[in-house]
Amino acid sequence: MVILLAMLYQHFSYLEYIRGALKGIAAVGVGLIAGTGFKMLKDEFCYPPMLLVVGLTLLAGIYFDLALGWVVLIVAPVAFIFARRKARRL
């Protein structure tokens, strides 16, 4: 079905309202992804130090613009240290 939609897109992508509609869907799609992230984030407030792990991931991924593999390699050890503390605390 998705390929069918893509074929339709190739035929009608010159139409202004199709391009506009896709822009709108993309903007909503990004909002939905961010929404998923924020919903998951709520669970981390039960042990706030875990938010540092999330923050470190954001710092590595956005500010330093590191590749995904490097972000995982750098943040994972820190995540395990804090996760160990969280498991003992809760």
Next chain:
Amino acid sequence: MTLLISLFIKLSLLSFVAFGGIIAVLPSLFDLAVNQEHWIDAATFADYFAIAQAAPGPNFMTITLVGWQVYGVVGAIVASIAVCWPSCVMVFYLERYITSIKDPEKKQIIQYAAAALAIGLVLTSSWKLSVGFNNHWSEIVLTITVLVITQLSKIHPLYLIALGALLGGMGLLS
């Protein structure tokens, strides 16, 4: 044929670090497909992302469409397999490993660490996609509005997608 093999290997490697799901991989896929390999231009990638969001099915449909762009239907199939098999193999062995752990605290540590990492990666991905796709302030406003709505209500995403299509189709986002 070389292109097809390249597609398979590069997407498979990407899938190995897909902590946080395919969503977390999308900015890396964007970088790979648009900036490094020039398989697709940025605007078409954004449109394929939108089509994948609007169509029913799993989240990796954007990758299927990139494969389709590169090598037709065969490319779509190869891209879909390439992005699935590493995660499937890893999840299989990780699940076996986690099940074999007898200490419940160790299991929890893995769960907590993976969750925090996944959240960070999903949020990073959404930020990068927003920067990449939203070229006009009205699109940024729509993204933020959707983010707020998803936090405050349980409205079905399909309605929000329809709203986005409607607003965009009416030319209100440019």
